[in-house]
Amino acid sequence: MPADAVKAVYFGWQMSQEIRTIMVSDIASLNIQKFIMEPHRSKFALIETPYDKWKPHTAAFEDLIRDRLRIGKETGQKNQGL
Numbered sequence: 281m282p283a284d285a286v287k288a289v290y291f292g293w294q295m296s297q298e299i300r301t302i303m304v305s306d307i308a309s310l311n312i313q314k315f316i317m318e319p320h321r322s323k324f325a326l327i328e329t330p331y332d333k334w335k336p337h338t339a340a341f342e343d344l345i346r347d348r349l350r351i352g353k354e355t356g357q358k359n360q361g362l
Contacts, residue, residue: 286312290328293318294342304331319345 289307291300293316304314314331321341 284311286310288313288315290315290317291331292316297336 286307289303289312291303291314307314315328316331316334317326317328318334319325320327
């Protein structure tokens with residue numbers, strides 16, 4: 281695939297920092313935008329944050345998101361507010 285075929289890469293917010301760092305260094309010389317996809321803090325949605333502006337969430341926030349997703353699966357609820 282030609283290098284200019286890829287315009288952006290979207291990383292998951294729970295992805296290993298080590299893997300993310302390797303991938304970012306592999307594409308550093310290419311003109312590719314990089315984003316982190318993360319949960320919105322107050323509703324069931326994803327937001328894209330530019331890679332260079334993203335800051336990892338606190339452990340408490342990650343636990344909150346996981347609990348809400350788990351509860352939603354257990355009760356069969358979809359799109360519950362985060």
